[in-house]
Amino acid sequence: MKVKKILSTNFISLSKHHKIKDVLSLFLKKHQDIACVVEKRRLIGIVTKYSLYRLLLTTNDIHHPVKEAIIYNPITLNQNDNIYRSREKLVNLKVAHAVVVDDRNHVVGIISRSNIFQGLVAETQHLSKKLNNLMNNLQTMIISVDLNLTITTLNHSAKKIIGSSNENSIGTHIGHFLPELTQHIVDVIQTDQLIDFENTVINNTTYISSFIPIKAWGQINGVMIVLENVSKYEKIASELETTKRIEKMLDSALEAAYDGIVITDPNGKIMKVNQGFLELLDYHHENELIGKPIETIAPEIPSEKSIKQRKQIEGEYIHINGYKSVVTQTPIYRNNENIGIIIKIIFRQLELWKDLFHHMDRLETEISYYRSKLKEVSEQEAHFNHIISSSPLIQSLKSNAHVAAKGFSNILMTGESGTGKELFAQGIHNASGRTGQFVKINCAAIPVDLLESELFGYEEGAFTGAKKDGKAGKFDLANEGTLFLDEIGDMPISLQVKLLRVLQDKKFERIGGTNTIYTDARIISATNRDLLSMVQAGTFRADLYYRINVIHLHLPPLRERKEDIPYLCDYFIQKFNQKMNKKIRGVTPEALLMLKDYHWPGNIRELENILERAFHFCNKQWILPENILLDLPKERKTIKAESNHHKNNLSNAKKIMDDTEKKLIIQALTTANGNRTEAAKLLHISRSALYYKMKKYHIKELNDFH
Numbered sequence: 001m002k003v004k005k006i007l008s009t010n011f012i013s014l015s016k017h018h019k020i021k022d023v024l025s026l027f028l029k030k031h032q033d034i035a036c037v038v039e040k041r042r043l044i045g046i047v048t049k050y051s052l053y054r055l056l057l058t059t060n061d062i063h064h065p066v067k068e069a070i071i072y073n074p075i076t077l078n079q080n081d082n083i084y085r086s087r088e089k090l091v092n093l094k095v096a097h098a099v100v101v102d103d104r105n106h107v108v109g110i111i112s113r114s115n116i117f118q119g120l121v122a123e124t125q126h127l128s129k130k131l132n133n134l135m136n137n138l139q140t141m142i143i144s145v146d147l148n149l150t151i152t153t154l155n156h157s158a159k160k161i162i163g164s165s166n167e168n169s170i171g172t173h174i175g176h177f178l179p180e181l182t183q184h185i186v187d188v189i190q191t192d193q194l195i196d197f198e199n200t201v202i203n204n205t206t207y208i209s210s211f212i213p214i215k216a217w218g219q220i221n222g223v224m225i226v227l228e229n230v231s232k233y234e235k236i237a238s239e240l241e242t243t244k245r246i247e248k249m250l251d252s253a254l255e256a257a258y259d260g261i262v263i264t265d266p267n268g269k270i271m272k273v274n275q276g277f278l279e280l281l282d283y284h285h286e287n288e289l290i291g292k293p294i295e296t297i298a299p300e301i302p303s304e305k306s307i308k309q310r311k312q313i314e315g316e317y318i319h320i321n322g323y324k325s326v327v328t329q330t331p332i333y334r335n336n337e338n339i340g341i342i343i344k345i346i347f348r349q350l351e352l353w354k355d356l357f358h359h360m361d362r363l364e365t366e367i368s369y370y371r372s373k374l375k376e377v378s379e380q381e382a383h384f385n386h387i388i389s390s391s392p393l394i395q396s397l398k399s400n401a402h403v404a405a406k407g408f409s410n411i412l413m414t415g416e417s418g419t420g421k422e423l424f425a426q427g428i429h430n431a432s433g434r435t436g437q438f439v440k441i442n443c444a445a446i447p448v449d450l451l452e453s454e455l456f457g458y459e460e461g462a463f464t465g466a467k468k469d470g471k472a473g474k475f476d477l478a479n480e481g482t483l484f485l486d487e488i489g490d491m492p493i494s495l496q497v498k499l500l501r502v503l504q505d506k507k508f509e510r511i512g513g514t515n516t517i518y519t520d521a522r523i524i525s526a527t528n529r530d531l532l533s534m535v536q537a538g539t540f541r542a543d544l545y546y547r548i549n550v551i552h553l554h555l556p557p558l559r560e561r562k563e564d565i566p567y568l569c570d571y572f573i574q575k576f577n578q579k580m581n582k583k584i585r586g587v588t589p590e591a592l593l594m595l596k597d598y599h600w601p602g603n604i605r606e607l608e609n610i611l612e613r614a615f616h617f618c619n620k621q622w623i624l625p626e627n628i629l630l631d632l633p634k635e636r637k638t639i640k641a642e643s644n645h646h647k648n649n650l651s652n653a654k655k656i657m658d659d660t661e662k663k664l665i666i667q668a669l670t671t672a673n674g675n676r677t678e679a680a681k682l683l684h685i686s687r688s689a690l691y692y693k694m695k696k697y698h699i700k701e702l703n704d705f706h
């Protein structure tokens with residue numbers, strides 16, 4: 001506090017010509033003991049009551065000027081002096097008053113010791129308030145106790161920790177609120193020494209505590225306890241620790257990167273670099289680069305684009321410090337705000353990468369080749385998967401048919417009746433992608449007279465009995481589709497000529513018509529006859545034969561692919577189950593043996609028929625041999641009887657084999673002490689096979705082997 005704050009401006013100002021009488025009356029009027037003598041507003045001295053009385057005693061004249069009572073060079077204070085120093089000055093000089101002047105020595109007031117005292121009291125109160133405020137706003141908890149451990153003061157934070165208001169806590173023993181502190185306080189009182197603790201736990205919270213002796217006149221009269229909650233610092237410390245760990249990880253990751261990496265701030269100033277980047281630019285330490293603009297360090301990198309336009313720049317091929325490099329620049333964003341740019345530079349063994357990419361390109365080409373092949377196969381599957389077979393021959397026929405389907409050439413299918421020629425023809429049509437219909441005509445089933453009109457159609461009134469509006473022929477109907485000429489070997493020679501013309505010219509006229517009709521029908525012919533012999537015998541036209549036989553697919557008879565029989569049986573059984581709403585599971589092994597033993601003159605059609613018949617007779621879950629009625633010729637029936645005899649023998653053999661197998665299983669289980677995995681290993685069979693066989697032979701393992 002400064003003197004000007006506490007001075008009294010109610011002072012008496014005189015000139016040296018004033019009379020004793022006037023000054024005395026001024027002293028009385030203003031209740032002052034001192035008057036300032038000024039000249040041109042400057043202080044030249046003072047007149048006190050005592051100096052005035054002394055002059056009066058000597059002069060005895062109240063009209064005498066005060067001049068001789070003036071005390072020159074009085075004690076003065078500057079208005080800007082501090083009150084503490086002013087107090088000291090007055091005390092040291094043993095004066096009760098001082099004149100206060102400004103910097104020009106003009107009098108601005110009078111100050112007395114009591115003024116200073118009041119100022120000091122006000123200052124102390126002010127400081128005390130400030131101190132209280134400070135204490136109460138501190139997060140740190142401060143409690144002071146007297147020597148009886150009674151609380152004398154505490155700040156707001158401390159109130160929170162003890163959970164009590166001022167009124168309740170002051171005057172209460174601290175042990176009532178914080179018993180964990182009492183011993184430490186007693187220790188301080190006894191030792192008169194400050195004690196610090198790093199970890200004081202109060203209500204599960206960790207504090208740093210200090211116990212400070214409070215002294216007055218050199219004697220301890222209390223203890224101040226300072227408690228600092230460090231939980232939040234611990235949290236910050238652990239976050240700091242995590243951040244440091246992440247930073248270390250990032251550093252290691254950057255170092256581990258084989259390429260050069262630079263991270264800049266949004267303005268392109270380098271914040272981080274890795275070893276690779278230092279090596280690329282012949283630097284030794286990242287400190288040489290941190291804070292510097294990337295464009296000055298590596299001007300070859302077109303960083304402008306990424307810095308100014310915030311654009312991701314991928315894989316630019318440039319030379320940096322003589323190295324061929326591929327540079328990628330990626331702006332980094334956090335909360336939509338650009339916080340920097342990562343620049344990645346691939347420069348090591350770029351040639352190796354080139355080879356690798358080349359290799360990958362080649363692999364990709366290969367993959368797309370295989371993919372297209374796979375597509376072909378699956379398409380093929382889709383169009384021909386209704387043709388059931390496990391025979392490799394049929395599989396290769398399917399893939400040939402699939403290839404042929406995509407072309408335009410005429411196809412001849414040969415094979416015995418019922419081998420699936422029509423099935424293949426339909427598959428070829430489906431796979432061909434032709435938009436027209438699949439139209440079938442059986443040349444053997446239609447009377448010769450009608451065949452021509454069936455094939456080519458007729459116009460109104462073409463012949464007696466013709467329909468009124470005429471009729472479209474199969475060639476018409478099959479336009480842009482497929483015409484399946486079944487049993488082509490049975491086509492009369494007269495019609496063969498006409499057919500040949502259509503195949504050559506792709507045009508024809510209806511019977512009784514004059515209009516030429518163009519047709520784009522794909523011809524698939526089929527026969528179970530030997531067309532070549534017929535050509536030689538002159539019953540089939542050679543030119544037609546070669547015209548229809550551009551692609552030849554021959555279907556082998558079922559007896560040459562008996563491995564298909566089980567699959568065909570399953571397929572037909574499924575089909576008939578659905579059709580007849582039955583739940584037949586299959587044919588027994590004996591019945592299958594019988595089917596495999598048969599020579600199948602009617603091929604798959606015959607198998608289908610026989611199974612259909614068996615379905616009617618079968619009232620169990622499995623089709624038995626007795627449900628199957630094969631069309632056996634006499635001599636074959638004899639063979640069959642013999643084979644039945646063999647079969648009886650075989651079934652005896654089977655019983656012997658079953659018994660032996662059962663015994664072996666029991667033996668293995670006994671050896672393995674009932675452990676099935678072990679027993680299966682001993683028998684060299686799978687665990688599931690063992691379970692199956694145990695069930696089959698009714699072996700109750702639980703009782704027998706545990």
Ligand SMILES: Nc1ncnc2c1ncn2[C@@H]1O[C@H](COP(=O)(O)OP(=O)(O)OP(=O)(O)O)[C@@H](O)[C@H]1O
Nearest residue numbers: 386387388389416417418419420421422423604605
């Ligand atoms: N591989 C097969 N998978 C499933 N069913 C087949 C198979 N082969 C033939 N079939 C069936 O056998 C029957 C006869 O087949 P398809 O009519 O195709 O024979 P085909 O050789 O044209 O006979 P045909 O010369 O007597 O006209 C049809 O019901 C057919 O569905």
